[in-house]
Amino acid sequence: xxxxxxxxxxxxxxxxxxxxxxxxxxxxxxxALGLIMFSLFTKGFSGIDTMVFTHDTPGxxxxxxxxxxxxxxxxxxxxxxxxxxxxxxxAGTWLAEIGGDSKYGHAxxxxxxxxxxxxxxxxxxxxxxxxxxPMHGFSGWAGAVALGVLATPVVTRTTEDILNLxxxxxxxxxxxxxxxxxxxxxxxxxxxxxxxxxxGGLLGFARISGETxxxxxxxxxxxxxxxxxxxPIASLPVVIYQFAMSPFDIWQELAWAGALLxxxxxxAINILGRWVARDKDHR
Amino acid sequence: MAxxxxxxxxxxxxxxxAVAFSAATMLLITLGGLIISLxxxxxxxxxxxxxxxxxxxTWNPVTExxxxxxxxxxxxxxxxxxxxxxxxIAIFIAVFLTQFCPKIIAQPISTAIELLAGIPSIVYGMWxxxxxxxxxxxxxQLPIITSIxxxxxxxxxxxxxxxxxxxxxxxxxxxxxxLPYMAAVFRELFRSIPPQVREAAFGLGCxxxxxxxxVLIPYVKKGMVGVVMLGFGRAxxxxxxxxxxxxxxxxxxxxxxxxxxxxxxxxxNEFAEATSxxxxxxxxALGLVLFLITxxxxxxxxxxxxxxxx
Numbered sequence: 370x371x372x373x374x375x376x377x378x379x380x381x382x383x384x385x386x387x388x389x390x391x392x393x394x395x396x397x398x399x400x401a402l403g404l405i406m407f408s409l410f411t412k413g414f415s416g417i418d419t420m421v422f423t424h425d426t427p428g429x430x431x432x433x434x435x436x437x438x439x440x441x442x443x444x445x446x447x448x449x450x451x452x453x454x455x456x457x458x459x460a461g462t463w464l465a466e467i468g469g470d471s472k473y474g475h476a477x478x479x480x481x482x483x484x485x486x487x488x489x490x491x492x493x494x495x496x497x498x499x500x501x502x503p504m505h506g507f508s509g510w511a512g513a514v515a516l517g518v519l520a521t522p523v524v525t526r527t528t529e530d531i532l533n534l535x536x537x538x539x540x541x542x543x544x545x546x547x548x549x550x551x552x553x554x555x556x557x558x559x560x561x562x563x564x565x566x567x568x569g570g571l572l573g574f575a576r577i578s579g580e581t582x583x584x585x586x587x588x589x590x591x592x593x594x595x596x597x598x599x600x601p602i603a604s605l606p607v608v609i610y611q612f613a614m615s616p617f618d619i620w621q622e623l624a625w626a627g628a629l630l631x632x633x634x635x636x637a638i639n640i641l642g643r644w645v646a647r648d649k650d651h652r
Numbered sequence: 653m654a655x656x657x658x659x660x661x662x663x664x665x666x667x668x669x670a671v672a673f674s675a676a677t678m679l680l681i682t683l684g685g686l687i688i689s690l691x692x693x694x695x696x697x698x699x700x701x702x703x704x705x706x707x708x709x710t711w712n713p714v715t716e717x718x719x720x721x722x723x724x725x726x727x728x729x730x731x732x733x734x735x736x737x738x739x740x741i742a743i744f745i746a747v748f749l750t751q752f753c754p755k756i757i758a759q760p761i762s763t764a765i766e767l768l769a770g771i772p773s774i775v776y777g778m779w780x781x782x783x784x785x786x787x788x789x790x791x792x793q794l795p796i797i798t799s800i801x802x803x804x805x806x807x808x809x810x811x812x813x814x815x816x817x818x819x820x821x822x823x824x825x826x827x828x829x830x831l832p833y834m835a836a837v838f839r840e841l842f843r844s845i846p847p848q849v850r851e852a853a854f855g856l857g858c859x860x861x862x863x864x865x866x867v868l869i870p871y872v873k874k875g876m877v878g879v880v881m882l883g884f885g886r887a888x889x890x891x892x893x894x895x896x897x898x899x900x901x902x903x904x905x906x907x908x909x910x911x912x913x914x915x916x917x918x919x920x921n922e923f924a925e926a927t928s929x930x931x932x933x934x935x936x937a938l939g940l941v942l943f944l945i946t947x948x949x950x951x952x953x954x955x956x957x958x959x960x961x962x
Contacts, residue, residue, distance in 0.1 A: 386861075387865075388752055388861070398831055398835070399761070402832065405775070405776065405828070459676075460679055464676060467669055477680060480680055483954065484683055486885055486886065487889065487950070491943055494690060495682075579774060581920075582891040606772065613774075614896070631774075631775070
């Protein structure tokens with residue numbers, strides 16, 4: 370009786386310690402992540418003023434802004450998303466509606482998942498070999514394609530997942546009306562899944578807008594304002610990297626401001642994506 | 653009218669299928685092209701240095717002698733260390749969120765963790781460089797170095813320049829970075845367990861600890877290994893967060909607190925400045941090595957997670 374009692378106590382104690390450790394782990398992790406957000410916001414906010422948006426990146430140790438980098442990032446990300454949405458939605462539709470159950474479909478799905486988590490710097494190397502070296506120069510086009518390659522698997526994956534959620538009755542209804550598969554997909558399936566598709570695009574956009582590694586040696590950097598995609602072009606992540614690693618205080622302050630801008634953008638897009646998806650669910 | 657509409661309708665679907673099929677094939681071509689371009693680009697270095705490329709620690713752009721042993725070791729050490737730090741914490745968080753946490757605060761915390769998983773790695777890198785490394789050098793590294801005799805085993809393990817930019821701090825930053833991702837996926841995994849399983853275990857008189865350790869975790873064991881491999885793959889290939897803080901020293905790391913380099917950080921750091929063909933080829937060969945390692949890890953992960961997709 371005595372032994373059984375202490376054993377129950379021991380089990381209870383072990384369990385309580387375990388619960389305590391779980392709570393502590395969650396607390397430590399949230400504190401660590403909170404600390405990062407805290408320094409990002411305090412250091413970033415002090416650097417953000419109107420000059421950030423109206424002036425270009427400065428020379429060493431002089432004042433300036435991030436205008437050229439912001440414009441370059443927007444241009445490359447927009448172009449990349451056009452590529453990614455075009456290929457990703459079609460590929461995802463093929464997987465969900467046409468050939469996903471074939472052997473080839475399984476192979477595509479598996480390799481898409483691999484591509485989804487492949488190190489982004491390898492995409493940069495790939496595009497360097499494919500575009501930069503043959504064309505003898507870094508360019509905005511190359512950076513946009515690299516980012517597009519990065520976002521395509523995200524869009525493919527969300528498209529397939531969303532289309533699989535659409536009820537078969539929709540497809541049968543389209544067929545019963547005598548519509549071709551193309552019309553059924555375009556006018557019924559894609560329309561029914563539009564919120565989900567938008568979320569997929571937004572998630573892809575959030576993924577690439579902060580990526581540095583794939584554009585380091587595809588679009589390189591440009592100290593001046595440029596909208597010429599055939600030339601090296603500035604982008605926020607690369608400028609942040611260069612300025613943060615520099616010994617100049619002014620550059621480092623701009624790097625924090627840029628990091629805050631990117632983080633705020635990524636967070637906003639992610640929240641928007643969730644909101645779009647959730648709004649549809651409730652309807 | 654009817655005769656012109658009928659062939660058009662017959663044609664539309666084959667075209668649609670063909671276009672969608674080519675889009676899916678583009679993904680295959682991309683991955684294939686990635687491998688081929690890495691092999692072609694890295695071939696000059698691999699054929700010149702042969703197997704010694706993987707065993708040599710020399711990395712000298714001036715004499716054009718390159719060996720990848722340093723970055724390969726650095727990559728494996730940082731990835732394993734960061735996983736060892738992040739894995740238990742991620743499991744504890746997921747257990748806390750799904751088992752013990754009141755529902756009202758579980759949802760906001762889960763959302764916050766998922767959002768943090770999407771923050772660009774460059775932010776983690778900057779925080780590591782400007783905030784964590786100086787703090788670590790001041791309050792942990794210096795006291796350790798001054799209080800332990802340099803020629804003892806521990807002294808050798810912790811030897812290094814006290815500036816906070818070393819393999820150990822890089823691993824911690826990596827761990828913080830993969831933590832939200834792993835915690836979020838673990839949480840999904842635990843939520844996929846049917847509630848009856850948990851209730852049955854409680855019905856048998858299990859304590860919460862016993863429910864988690866003897867019923868829930870074994871139930872999702874396979875998926876958990878898959879998630880671990882996914883996290884490992886992330887840690888192996890992560891570039892920016894590591895490049896900021898690892899110190900970018902070539903050669904074999906000789907202590908936990910010494911500067912080092914990883915495959916990805918070496919490429920990011922030197923690629924734009926590489927002038928000689930052999931230097932470029934060696935960097936691309938590093939990329940090939942990184943690809944082979946991560947591809948193996950990710951393939952195992954996907955195979956284990958085949959029933960659940962994350």
